[in-house]
Amino acid sequence: EAGALWGGRFAGGPSPELAALSKSTQFDWQLAAYDIAGSRAHATALAAAGYLSEAELGAMLEALAALDTAVATGEFVADDADEDVHSALERGLIERAGPELGGKLRAGRSRNDQIATLVRLYLRDHAGVIAEQLIALIDAIASQADAHPTAILPGRTHLQHAQPVLLAHHLLAHCWPLVRDLERLADWDKRANVSPYGSGALAGSTLGLDAKLVASELGFAHSVENSIDGTASRDVVAEFAFIAAQIGIDLSRFAEEIIIWNTREFGFVTLDDSYSTGSSIMPQKKNPDIAELARGKAGRLIGNLTGLLTTLKGLPLAYNRDLQEDKEPVFDSVTTLEVVLPAFTGMVATMRFHTERMAELAPQGFSLATDVAEWLVKRRVPFRDAHEITGTLVRFAEERGLELADLDDAQLASVSPLLTPDVRDILTIEGSVASRDGIGGTAPERVREQLSALTERVRML
Numbered sequence: 001e002a003g004a005l006w007g008g009r010f011a012g013g014p015s016p017e018l019a020a021l022s023k024s025t026q027f028d029w030q031l032a033a034y035d036i037a038g039s040r041a042h043a044t045a046l047a048a049a050g051y052l053s054e055a056e057l058g059a060m061l062e063a064l065a066a067l068d069t070a071v072a073t074g075e076f077v078a079d080d081a082d083e084d085v086h087s088a089l090e091r092g093l094i095e096r097a098g099p100e101l102g103g104k105l106r107a108g109r110s111r112n113d114q115i116a117t118l119v120r121l122y123l124r125d126h127a128g129v130i131a132e133q134l135i136a137l138i139d140a141i142a143s144q145a146d147a148h149p150t151a152i153l154p155g156r157t158h159l160q161h162a163q164p165v166l167l168a169h170h171l172l173a174h175c176w177p178l179v180r181d182l183e184r185l186a187d188w189d190k191r192a193n194v195s196p197y198g199s200g201a202l203a204g205s206t207l208g209l210d211a212k213l214v215a216s217e218l219g220f221a222h223s224v225e226n227s228i229d230g231t232a233s234r235d236v237v238a239e240f241a242f243i244a245a246q247i248g249i250d251l252s253r254f255a256e257e258i259i260i261w262n263t264r265e266f267g268f269v270t271l272d273d274s275y276s277t278g279s280s281i282m283p284q285k286k287n288p289d290i291a292e293l294a295r296g297k298a299g300r301l302i303g304n305l306t307g308l309l310t311t312l313k314g315l316p317l318a319y320n321r322d323l324q325e326d327k328e329p330v331f332d333s334v335t336t337l338e339v340v341l342p343a344f345t346g347m348v349a350t351m352r353f354h355t356e357r358m359a360e361l362a363p364q365g366f367s368l369a370t371d372v373a374e375w376l377v378k379r380r381v382p383f384r385d386a387h388e389i390t391g392t393l394v395r396f397a398e399e400r401g402l403e404l405a406d407l408d409d410a411q412l413a414s415v416s417p418l419l420t421p422d423v424r425d426i427l428t429i430e431g432s433v434a435s436r437d438g439i440g441g442t443a444p445e446r447v448r449e450q451l452s453a454l455t456e457r458v459r460m461l
């Protein structure tokens with residue numbers, strides 16, 4: 001059969017059912033340019049080992065360049081008979097270099113070491129794209145923090161009012177996980193920066209080809225130490241899928257807050273029209289679909305990771321065809337992130353904060369109670385007693401439908417003689433925030449430092 005890479009030992013061609021199941025060009029065609037790059041490097045190694053003459057190498061590289069262009073322009077595409085990207089491209093090479101020369105390139109390599117290498121090339125390229133997109137998002141969040149240096153947000157635990165914090169502090173708390181995701185991608189690359197080319201089907205090759213030469217032609221710093229590991233492992237792919245899922249989760253947690261902030265009840269933010277959607281029936285609606293899609297797609301990213309891990313579990317060494325199932329999930333994770341991240345960044349960059357609304361709610365729900373307790377501690381009251389006194393004060397106020405700042409001198413004294421009128425001086429949200437000035441605290445001064453530390457950390461990457 002024309003395009004097949006195997007067939008000699010078979011009396012007939014594959015059944016249509018097998019061909020339909022086995023076919024992977026519908027997704028591995030994305031690897032075509034990387035396959036050709038691998039072929040170029042492999043041709044160089046074949047020539048260096050004496051399997052191609054200088055003239056043959058020249059002709060081979062010319063044919064590969066022509067094929068590369070034909071793929072890029074869409075003039076050459078996989079056809080129905082092609083099993084995978086490798087078989088299709090061999091067909092394309094033979095069409096351009098002739099069967100004699102074109103048939104020489106396959107020596108000393110297998111689709112098993114090819115595919116393991118190509119997936120890494122693809123992922124390393126896209127890791128670069130995703131890192132750039134993450135940096136843009138971190139910049140957008142950090143710019144919002146920078147633009148709101150004193151705005152107050154009701155800080156929450158259990159979604160209940162807890163303590164007031166700076167909006168900037170809260171926003172930066174969404175940046176740090178993304179910074180760690182960036183660092184994860186950089187760290188992942190140490191393991192991805194190793195070429196499996198030369199591992200052959202599983203045991204290497206007898207031809208004495210220079211795997212290090214191939215590796216460096218393809219931009220890898222190293223070549224694998226073990227040909228079985230080179231063809232059978234996919235932990236580097238799974239680790240990438242994990243990082244993608246973690247990025248999805250980090251976006252999803254922020255998305256959930258934006259959705260809540262954007263409700264009428266909260267009224268903390270307004271999303272820009274160009275980053276919101278309408279309803280086909282309710283004319284008044286303006287929906288936070290970007291945040292919802294980001295939240296929803298986190299599920300898909302997690303699914304891709306768990307699907308891949310499940311495929312790998314229990315697979316004996318070395319290559320098994322199950323490994324073909326690594327690509328669709330991880331490709332999907334890449335495509336998903338590459339479309340979610342820019343939209344999310346645009347939404348964040350154009351989001352307007354209603355700082356008066358946030359400031360108005362911040363002192364409610366007795367969010368300054370901890371400040372009162374710590375004020376007592378500064379007067380050398382044991383914290384256990386301070387906690388008890390403040391708790392009684394909260395109950396006293398709550399029963400009367402008052403906030404702490406509304407209580408008069410006599411009411412304060414009736415709860416405890418230790419609650420002298422000057423306690424009211426600390427019952428302001430600005431004072432509360434400013435006094436949390438330890439390392440990592442929400443005081444404006446600390447948050448300013450934090451912003452520079454964050455910028456510096458991203459710049460170092």
Ligand code: ARG
Binds near residue numbers: 028324
């Ligand atoms: N398409 C396969 C994959 O994605 C590579 C081909 C290996 N095929 C084989 N029969 N050994 O993993």
